[in-house]
Amino acid sequence: xxATVRSWLRDTFLARESEVADEMLFHFRSLVEDGVNSGxxxxxxxxxxEARFGxxxxxxxxxxxxxxxxxxxxxxxxxxxxxxxxxxxxxxxERRAVAQGRTNELVxxxxxxxxxxxxSKASPRAKKWQDAAGKIVDAQQQPLAEAKLLVIRKTxxxxxxxxxxxxxxxxxxxxxxxxxxxPDGARYGLQLAAFKDGYAFxxxxxxxDEPIVDVDKIxxxxxxxxxxxxxxxxxxxxxxxxxxVIPSSRKSTGxxxxxxxxxxxxxxxxxxxxxxxxxxxxxxxxxxxxxxxxPAGGDWQEERIAVPAQGGDVVVKLPAAEGK
Amino acid sequence: MSKAKSALPQGSLDLxxxxxxxxxxxxxxxxxxHLHEVSAAFIEVEEGSLYPALHRLERRGWIESSWGASEANxxxxxxxxxxxxxxxxxxETKAWLDAARAIELVLTHRPTxx
Numbered sequence: 001x002x003a004t005v006r007s008w009l010r011d012t013f014l015a016r017e018s019e020v021a022d023e024m025l026f027h028f029r030s031l032v033e034d035g036v037n038s039g040x041x042x043x044x045x046x047x048x049x050e051a052r053f054g055x056x057x058x059x060x061x062x063x064x065x066x067x068x069x070x071x072x073x074x075x076x077x078x079x080x081x082x083x084x085x086x087x088x089x090x091x092x093x094e095r096r097a098v099a100q101g102r103t104n105e106l107v108x109x110x111x112x113x114x115x116x117x118x119x120s121k122a123s124p125r126a127k128k129w130q131d132a133a134g135k136i137v138d139a140q141q142q143p144l145a146e147a148k149l150l151v152i153r154k155t156x157x158x159x160x161x162x163x164x165x166x167x168x169x170x171x172x173x174x175x176x177x178x179x180x181x182x183p184d185g186a187r188y189g190l191q192l193a194a195f196k197d198g199y200a201f202x203x204x205x206x207x208x209d210e211p212i213v214d215v216d217k218i219x220x221x222x223x224x225x226x227x228x229x230x231x232x233x234x235x236x237x238x239x240x241x242x243x244x245v246i247p248s249s250r251k252s253t254g255x256x257x258x259x260x261x262x263x264x265x266x267x268x269x270x271x272x273x274x275x276x277x278x279x280x281x282x283x284x285x286x287x288x289x290x291x292x293x294x295p296a297g298g299d300w301q302e303e304r305i306a307v308p309a310q311g312g313d314v315v316v317k318l319p320a321a322e323g324k
Numbered sequence: 325m326s327k328a329k330s331a332l333p334q335g336s337l338d339l340x341x342x343x344x345x346x347x348x349x350x351x352x353x354x355x356x357x358h359l360h361e362v363s364a365a366f367i368e369v370e371e372g373s374l375y376p377a378l379h380r381l382e383r384r385g386w387i388e389s390s391w392g393a394s395e396a397n398x399x400x401x402x403x404x405x406x407x408x409x410x411x412x413x414x415x416e417t418k419a420w421l422d423a424a425r426a427i428e429l430v431l432t433h434r435p436t437x438x
Contacts (some may be wrong), residue, residue: 023352023401026394027371030353053415163335163419249425255436258430262418290425292418300418302425 021245093094129180134218136194143174146221147196148268151178152261154189165264182215192218193260195268200225201247201286218293224283226311232276232293235320239276242296244269250307254288262292262300285309293318332367337377340367342405342413345387349404351394352378371393378403386412 021031028049035045119317136147151166167214170176182188186208193203199222206212232243260268272278283289287307295318305314332340344350344358356374358373359367381387394400405413 022399024371026351026398026400027353027356027375028396030394034357189356249429256434259422259426259429261413261422281407302421324401 001115008215042131044151046181047196058208127281128184130182130215131177131179132181132185132190132192132215132218133175133177134216134220136170136176136196137197137219137221139221139223141221143170143172144196144199145170145172147174147194147199148194149176149178150195150260150264150268151181152189152191152263153181154191155183156187161271163263165261167264167267190215191259193258193265194220194222195247195260195282196222196282198225199223199282200250200252200287201258201260201282202256203260205259223284225281225283226287226309227279227281228283228305228307228311229313230272230278230280230305231290231315232272232278232295233317234295235318237317239272239274240295240318241272241274241276243272243276244292244294245272245278245280246292246300247280247282248290248292248302250283250287250289252284265292283307291316326421332369336420337369337373338381339413339416340379340415341381342386342409345403345405346410346413347391349402351400351402353400355403369383383407385409 031049032042032045035048036042040048070230132151136144136149138144147170149168150245151168152165153164155164157161165180166178168178182190188208189205190207191203191205193201195201202220202222204213204218204220206215230245232240232245234240246262246264246265247260249257251257270278270280280291284307285307289305289307291303291305292300293303293316299316303316303318305316308314340359341355344355347358350358352371355378356369356371359369378387378389382389382403385406387403389401389403390405390406391399392402
């Protein structure tokens with residue numbers, strides 16, 4: 001029967017452009033076969049597969065998007081895929097003498113879905129964008145030049161989450177500006193971290209619907225940091241040379257928490273020397289901190305450290321790799 | 325098979341697909357099955373979400389497809405991770421861990437009394 005359906009689909013509707021239908025058919029048939037193998041009757045397995053395979057809306061939209069981009073699969077191919085699927089249902093329904101009304105409903109629903117997808121327009125884009133700007137100063141309110149600003153912009157275009165990194169640095173007056181960063185009138189999330197070696201980094205995070213700061217005036221005062229010397233070791237206590245380290249987060253003794261997202265933060269990476277050591281000068285004494293560590297040739301991993309109140313050495317022993 | 329689906333957190337479908345393909349080429353059905361099995365049946369990806377995601381990932385160059393023979397020797401479309409996709413997997417994995425950690429901080433945060 002599957003061969004008959006496939007042949008009919010190909011010969012009648014799909015001709016050379018049958019990839020979409022073939023892929024769909026393979027998946028549908030696999031569902032039925034798995035159902036039969038798990039003890040269901042063929043009819044039960046078919047019903048379950050049909051019920052599961054009900055949501056075509058996203059599939060249709062994606063097929064149409066693919067058609068637009070490739071310019072090889074025209075709208076006819078998508079329509080044919082839908083009609084072919086409907087015919088598949090009709091074929092099966094007729095064979096099993098299932099009520100025609102239900103089949104018609106499914107075909108009509110598919111057609112309606114196709115119409116909806118055709119009518120859908122490109123994802124809405126913000127017509128206006130607003131800047132994110134501010135000033136970074138030290139504890140004495142003196143401007144900090146060349147402080148790095150790492151931003152993560154979160155948006156939800158067409159209901160889909162998107163996360164993008166941006167960075168800049170302050171000017172001589174400690175000012176920074178991200179031009180046209182945030183969509184005006186659309187939902188967004190903003191994570192901004194201010195980083196300068198010798199100062200404890202800070203961050204702010206806000207959602208457009210839960211504003212905390214004015215995005216035109218993100219002013220942060222960074223206090224002097226407490227230098228620590230990290231000693232990175234393997235599980236056996238051997239120093240790890242050329243291990244990369246990126247600060248990740250800090251929680252101060254006062255309970256303030258600040259984050260640096262990994263995405264876009266690799267420019268902050270420092271590397272250990274031959275003794276597995278490096279100076280890290282971005283935490284405050286007493287901080288409970290986290291860092292990303294990547295041993296040479298390995299993957300990034302996250303480690304917690306407690307920053308001594310007066311600074312000094314902090315040994316980070318990495319766990320043994322899996323399977324070793 | 326139940327129609328009820330466990331909702332994946334928004335934006336995580338691409339990540340779990342890329343991760344699944346890091347184990348080797350698979351067709352769409354095998355991807356859905358793998359996600360169902362390794363997540364202890366928590367993840368039930370609808371076909372209406374899975375295939376658009378696969379098409380999207382392919383357009384972005386993170387995966388590529390080719391037709392081959394399935395386990396039952398039937399024609400099936402296999403997807404595999406590209407080098408660009410491997411890099412993207414690393415990026416998205418870290419981004420996800422960042423977000424998970426941030427959410428954990430929010431959920432476990434206890435305001436200090438004045």
